[in-house]
Amino acid sequence: xxxxxxxxxxxxxxxxxxxxxxxxxxxxxxxxxxxxxxxxxxxxxxxxxxxxxxxxxxxxxxxxxxxxxxxxxxxxxxxxxxxxxxxxxxxxxxxxxxxxxxxxxxxxxxxxxxxxxxxxxxxxxxxxxxxxxxxxxxxxxxxxxxxxxxxxxxxxxxxxxxxxxxxxxxxxxxxxxxxxxxxxxxxxxxxxxxxxxxxxxxxxxxxxxxxxxxxxxxxxxxxxxxxxxxxxxxxxxxxxxxxxxxxxxxxxxxxxxxxxxxxxxxxxxxxx
Numbered sequence: 001x002x003x004x005x006x007x008x009x010x011x012x013x014x015x016x017x018x019x020x021x022x023x024x025x026x027x028x029x030x031x032x033x034x035x036x037x038x039x040x041x042x043x044x045x046x047x048x049x050x051x052x053x054x055x056x057x058x059x060x061x062x063x064x065x066x067x068x069x070x071x072x073x074x075x076x077x078x079x080x081x082x083x084x085x086x087x088x089x090x091x092x093x094x095x096x097x098x099x100x101x102x103x104x105x106x107x108x109x110x111x112x113x114x115x116x117x118x119x120x121x122x123x124x125x126x127x128x129x130x131x132x133x134x135x136x137x138x139x140x141x142x143x144x145x146x147x148x149x150x151x152x153x154x155x156x157x158x159x160x161x162x163x164x165x166x167x168x169x170x171x172x173x174x175x176x177x178x179x180x181x182x183x184x185x186x187x188x189x190x191x192x193x194x195x196x197x198x199x200x201x202x203x204x205x206x207x208x209x210x211x212x213x214x215x216x217x218x219x220x221x222x223x224x225x226x227x228x229x230x231x232x233x234x235x236x237x238x239x240x241x242x243x244x245x246x247x248x249x250x251x252x253x254x255x256x257x258x259x260x261x262x263x264x265x266x267x268x269x270x271x272x
Contacts, residue, residue, distance in 0.1 A: 030060060031069060031220050032227045039228035042077065043235020045248045047171070047192050049228060050074045050200070054168045055129050055258045063121035067168035067203070068212045073225040074200045077232070081193025091191045094181065098153035098160075098174060099198040105161020106202040110209060112166040119270070125167040126263030132171050133255035136248070142180035149181050160199070165206055170199040 038052040050070050057066035082088070112121070144152050160174040174195060183191050207213035238247075 028220065028223050031057075031224050035073060035224040035227040036231040039077075039231020039233075040235040040238075041231075041251055042228070043232035043237075044239045044242075045251065047175075047189070048251070049077055049232075050196070051129065051132065051169055051171055051255070053224070053228075054125060055255065055262065058122050058125055058262055059258075062119075063125055063167055064210075064212055068207055068214075068217045069220045069224055070168060071200060071204050071207060071213065072217075072221040073228045075197065075204065076225055077228060078193050078197040078200060081190065082197050084193070085186055085190035087187045087190050088194065091187070091194050094149060095153065095178070095191060095195060097150045098157040098177065099195060101154040101157020102161040102164065102170070102174070102195070102199045103157075103202040105158040105163075106165045106199070106206055107161070108158070109162040109165035110206045112162075120266075121166055122266040123263050123270075124163075125169060126259040126261070126266065128163065128167060128169050128172050129255050129259030129262065132169075132175075133252040133259065135172075135176055136252045142176055144177065144180040146181075153177065153181075161202065164199055164203055168203065170196055170203075174199075 034053050034056045035049075037056065038049045041052050042049040053070050053073075054063065054066055057069065156173050156177045160170055160172070163172060164170045175192070178188060178191055178195070204213060
């Protein structure tokens with residue numbers, strides 16, 4: 001009798017473990033790993049969560065689906081970053097044309113994720129990752145005179161919005177512009193939070209209107225947000241112990257390789 005109970009217990013435990021394994025969605029494991037890495041990068045260098053997560057997720061899914069998962073963690077982490085620092089009023093005074101232009105650009109290109117050219121989104125994303133990394137690695141610096149900040153910011157914003165609506169990436173050409181007007185270190189980190197909050201909210205409206213932001217993304221978004229904060233916590237701890245510049249350099253090299261892979265593989269599929 002005892003042996004029969006023991007055998008039955010083992011069979012039940014084995015069946016339960018099989019059921020648990022089936023319940024663990026491989027997609028959720030992928031999302032958790034991606035956002036842990038992306039959060040770690042953001043914790044070390046102060047940015048890169050949407051860029052890294054979009055790049056890694058696009059290896060396994062369409063950019064439109066990846067954006068729907070990235071959007072909520074991006075908004076929450078950027079809101080947090082917006083209010084960490086004393087520069088908010090000055091940032092709004094200097095960057096309002098950039099932010100308004102970005103909203104307009106997102107609106108102008110609202111159908112990019114669901115339109116006939118949506119399949120080229122991975123190619124564009126890969127090219128943008130390469131451009132972003134090359135600009136980051138180069139020592140060449142742009143400069144925008146104070147008298148030109150407003151109109152240049154508006155133009156840069158529209159271009160950034162159009163690109164963001166297609167790929168979910170908002171660092172080109174907005175980040176080089178913010179560096180070109182003299183924002184550095186703590187002010188730049190807070191400015192990125194303010195700008196990315198605006199840009200991701202504008203993108204969220206596009207996703208909702210296009211039917212891409214649905215309740216089905218709630219669980220993946222929650223997993224992504226939790227792992228992003230965990231990665232950021234670890235990254236901030238590591239930043240105190242290692243040279244951030246060295247990490248940033250290798251991170252940008254990895255972005256070049258990832259961008260080349262994304263663009264190349266997408267082009268091969270289109271040609272094939």
